[in-house]
Amino acid sequence: MSKERSVLPGRFSGLSIKLIATIIGVILLVEVVVYVPSLASFRANWLEDRLRVGIVAARVLDAVPDVMALPRSLTDRLLTSAGANAIVYRRQGQSQLIELAMPVRPDVVVTADMRQQDIMTLAAGALDTLFAGPGRTLRIVGEGDLDESLVEILMSEYPLRQDMLAYSRQIAAVSLAIAALTAVALYLLVSGLFIAPVRRLTQNMLAYRQEPENAALILTPSARRDEIGILERELAAMERDIFSMLRQRRHLAELGLAVAKINHDLRNTLTSAQLLSDQVATLDDPKVQRLAPRLVTTLDKAIGFAQSVLDYGRETAAPPVFEPVKLHDLVVDAAFEARLVGHPTVQFRNGVAEELILSVDAVQFGRVLVNLLKNAREALEAQNNGHDPVPEVAVSVTEDEAQTVISVTDNGPGLAPRARENLFVAFEGSARAGGTGLGLAIAREIVEAHGGRIGHVPTPTGTRFDIELPADLRTSL
Structure with a gap:
């Protein structure tokens, strides 16, 4: 199987660039949140400065009984210092106006009432000014320095x-500089x-995988x-394992390869010996007739052991193919294959309901039942x-x-x-003398592949094996 080789990202890529981008993004996001109140405060201070110039102009107007008597040079200087087109002073129900020699008649007027200092009003006004189009006239309204006086610019x-x-x-x-430095x-x-x-762990995993x-x-x-x-210690332990x-x-x-070769040759030798034993069994000698069955039985067991070892070595790990199967019929087939149907001395009882249907691999699960x-x-x-x-x-x-x-x-x-201690262990957990234990080992693998468990249940007499399968394997045709 070919191994796809992974490449470790550069120093300023992968986690590094993501970390830098995340830090800068978070700082800029914080700056945006702070920016709006800061901009609103800047606009409020700017308007307060213009309003203070208007208050100075209002004092002049308050000191002069007739505003028309003021020299034009003085009024123009007052308006220029405030950057205003006109200043209106209201006190005790009277209004006084200073305006440029060439009055400006605005089309669009927006009011900034400095008597309202809540943050939402200031922020809304700041954003409105920032995104406003050209040509608008600003009307600044604020309290004068005398009681019940009002100044408009x-x-x-x-x-x-x-x-x-x-x-x-x-x-x-400043925000970009702070974000970059941070x-x-x-x-x-x-x-x-x-x-x-x-990066050290990643490099090690990539190298060790190869x-x-x-x-x-x-x-x-x-x-x-x-x-x-x-993580380092667990990775090191895993690599050692x-x-x-x-x-x-x-x-x-x-x-295993050496054993398979030896076992193959041994099986051929035992087969030849079996043929010779069959010929010996036909002799009329009483001693031969008495010993021949034992010899044949011993050779049969040896050949069966050799064959089972070869079969286990050829076992594949094919996943089960799930399909609806009547468990009652599957048990009947398994009992027939296990030579229980029609047995002269051993009775067989199938207690599985005929309507029970499981979604299993019929071939593989049948092998489990046959072995048991x-x-x-x-x-x-x-x-x-x-x-x-x-x-x-x-x-x-x-x-x-x-x-x-089941x-x-x-x-x-x-x-x-001894069999109880080594159940489901190949070559060690045989339930009978001379067995290999491969049947139970294979049965466990098949049951686990179906998502279940198989185990021995102690009983006062006899033997009992339970196969536990998930309830979701119950189905219908």
């Missing part, structure tokens, strides 16, 4: 908008604490006590003495909301202690 909104744009550019430049500082800090160790049997590539964990330190497992697998593969039923038959045949109780093998099913349990029981002698 009429002026072009253009100077205010220009000053706000210049202020915004300054804020943007991003660099945080990157250097986070890079040393997190990104560099993560050469998992190279012990020099096993990670040497640091002394960190945080999550990255735990993989290294040991791969080395063991290679040894087992080489050993065959083991039960052989155990009963070995201990049958012709007395009660009558040897019996039974299959039953119990169902609940969580699972379906039980295979017999009333035989039960399992030997």
Whole structure:
């Protein structure tokens, strides 16, 4: 199988560039949130400055009984200092007006009432000015320095908008500088604490994936006590386990190949010996007639053992093909194959309801049932003495909301202690003398592939195996 080679991102790509971009983005977002109140405050101060000039002009107007007697040069100087087209002073129900020699008659007038200082009003006014079109006239309204006096200033909104744009550019430049400096500082800090160790782990995983049997590539964990330190130690332990497992697998593969070759030759030799034993069994010598059956039985067991080893070595890990199957019929077929149907001494009882349908692989699951039923038959045949109780093998099913349990029981002698300790272990967990234990090992693999479990249930007499399958395998045709 070819291995697709992954490439480690550059230093300023991958997590690094994402980290820098995230820091800059967060800082700029914070600056945007701060920017609007700051801009509103700038606009309010700008308007207050113009209003103070208007208040000075109002004092002059208040000191002069007849505003028409004021020199034009003085009124123009007052308007110029305020940048205004006109100033209106209202006090005790009277109004006084100073305006340019060439009065301006505005088309669009927007009012800025400085008596309202709440943040929402100031922010709305600032945004309105910032995005306003050209040609608008601004009417600034505020209280004078005397009781119940009011000052109004009429002026072009253009100077205010220009000053706000210049202020915004300054804020943007300062924000970018702060974001860049902060991003660099945080990157250097986070890079040393997190990104560099993560890159080290990534490089190690990429290199070890290419050469998992190279012990020099096993990670040497640091002394960190945080999550990255735990990750380093767990990765190093996993790599050591993989290294040991791969080395063991290679040894087992080489050993298995040698055993298969020896077993093949041994099977051929035993087959020849079986042919000779069959010929010897035809001789009339009483001693030969007495010993020949034992010789034939021994050779049959040896040949069967050799064949089972070869069959287990050829086992494939094909996933099950799930399809609706009547479990009752599947048990009948398995009992027939296990030679329980029509058996002269062993009775068979199929307690599975005919309407029960499971979604399983019929071929694979049938092998599980055949192995269990065959083991039960052989155990009963070995201990049958012709007395009660009558040897019996039974299959039953119990169902609940969580699972379906298939039980295979017999009333035989039960399992030997050694067999119980090594159940489902190939070549060690045989339920009968001379067996290989491959049937139970294969049965466990098939049941687990179906998402279930198989286990031995201790009983006072006999043997019982339970197959637990998920309830969602119950279906209908």
